[in-house]
Amino acid sequence: MRILLTGTSGQVGGALLPYLSERFDVLAPRRDQFDLTVPERLPSELDRLRPDLIVNPAAFTSVERAEDEPELALVVNAEAPRAMARWAARHDVPLVHFSTDYVFDGSGETPWREDDACNPLSAYGRSKWEGERAVQASGASHLIIRTSWVYAAAGNDFLRTIIRQAKEQDELRVVADQFGAPTSAASIGRSVSAIIAQHPSPRELSASFARAGGVVHLANSGSTSRHGFASSIVEGLRARGQAIKARRVRATTTSEYPSRVRRPANSRLDLTRPREVFGVVTPSWQEALASELDLLGGGE
Numbered sequence: 001m002r003i004l005l006t007g008t009s010g011q012v013g014g015a016l017l018p019y020l021s022e023r024f025d026v027l028a029p030r031r032d033q034f035d036l037t038v039p040e041r042l043p044s045e046l047d048r049l050r051p052d053l054i055v056n057p058a059a060f061t062s063v064e065r066a067e068d069e070p071e072l073a074l075v076v077n078a079e080a081p082r083a084m085a086r087w088a089a090r091h092d093v094p095l096v097h098f099s100t101d102y103v104f105d106g107s108g109e110t111p112w113r114e115d116d117a118c119n120p121l122s123a124y125g126r127s128k129w130e131g132e133r134a135v136q137a138s139g140a141s142h143l144i145i146r147t148s149w150v151y152a153a154a155g156n157d158f159l160r161t162i163i164r165q166a167k168e169q170d171e172l173r174v175v176a177d178q179f180g181a182p183t184s185a186a187s188i189g190r191s192v193s194a195i196i197a198q199h200p201s202p203r204e205l206s207a208s209f210a211r212a213g214g215v216v217h218l219a220n221s222g223s224t225s226r227h228g229f230a231s232s233i234v235e236g237l238r239a240r241g242q243a244i245k246a247r248r249v250r251a252t253t254t255s256e257y258p259s260r261v262r263r264p265a266n267s268r269l270d271l272t273r274p275r276e277v278f279g280v281v282t283p284s285w286q287e288a289l290a291s292e293l294d295l296l297g298g299g300e
């Protein structure tokens with residue numbers, strides 16, 4: 001199977017690349033070769049590449065910048081997936097597309113199920129939801145994978161920010177009223193490649209995608225607050241003998257940080273469907289964090 005994998009310079013695409021390359025012929029064009037800001041060029045690129053499966057983690061992921069550039073976020077997160085999905089429908093090629101907890105409004109405390117109503121609060125969330133709807137409307141066989149709070153040892157994200165602050169500051173201040181599952185890109189890479197590898201052909205893959213209703217939630221199991229995640233990072237660094245200046249991680253509230261971006265307070269994702277349909281059980285967020293911190297070693 002020839003797989004077109006986008007976004008390999010990013011966290012999820014970068015994590016998927018080694019797993020998928022072990023078993024499949026992976027095409028991983030650079031951004032300048034497969035540019036999602038120019039959706040009208042994608043069909044001819046796809047004609048040239050002729051994949052049997054498209055896996056699309058590439059996205060406009062800066063939630064702050066999306067508030068300033070909502071049109072560009074829509075092009076990359078909705079119009080480009082629409083173009084890919086229409087091509088996929090015409091050529092009977094299945095599409096795996098990534099989405100986010102930000103399609104939900106974060107109300108309540110129970111984990112979101114795949115069929116719960118979407119009501120995004122931010123420009124980023126709206127662009128990702130629009131992308132989901134474009135993929136669903138295309139007629140292509142698809143699996144939309146919603147995940148949450150992604151980080152990677154090699155990334156430039158919440159994990160890195162907390163590590164830097166823990167080394168430079170006496171006290172960290174982190175919000176304790178947003179809940180979700182921190183999810184390592186490596187866990188996503190392993191689970192998604194296992195889902196793909198279970199199926200000997202694109203046809204079987206399409207049948208499973210249909211059984212999943214075209215949408216699945218995938219995250220590390222369990223949940224915590226941003227503050228709980230930051231505290232575990234700091235404790236984990238200390239346990240690994242890293243030089244930490246921070247003596248305290250203070251719990252704050254979202255309202256103390258005026259922001260143009262409204263983030264969901266409840267980002268917990270229900271993980272029943274990936275277990276039932278694909279037999280995928282992800283490690284807990286604590287286990288995944290321990291693995292990532294081990295990878296960092298003493299090299300910070």
Ligand SMILES: NC(=O)c1ccc[n+]([C@@H]2O[C@H](COP(=O)([O-])OP(=O)(O)OC[C@H]3O[C@@H](n4cnc5c(N)ncnc54)[C@H](OP(=O)(O)O)[C@@H]3O)[C@@H](O)[C@H]2O)c1
Pocket residue numbers: 006007008009010011012013030031034035036037056057058059060061076098099100101128146147148149150151
């Ligand atoms: N990060 C999170 O916390 C999170 C949470 C939930 C869901 N998700 C979803 O998970 C998926 C993967 O996220 P991630 O964390 O891996 O994102 P990421 O690390 O920010 O990587 C995004 C990737 O998309 C590429 N890209 C951006 N604009 C592009 C364009 N115009 N044309 C081609 N490629 C472009 C980037 O390339 P460059 O390196 O060239 O910019 C990069 O490889 C996304 O769909 C995201 O919405 C992420």
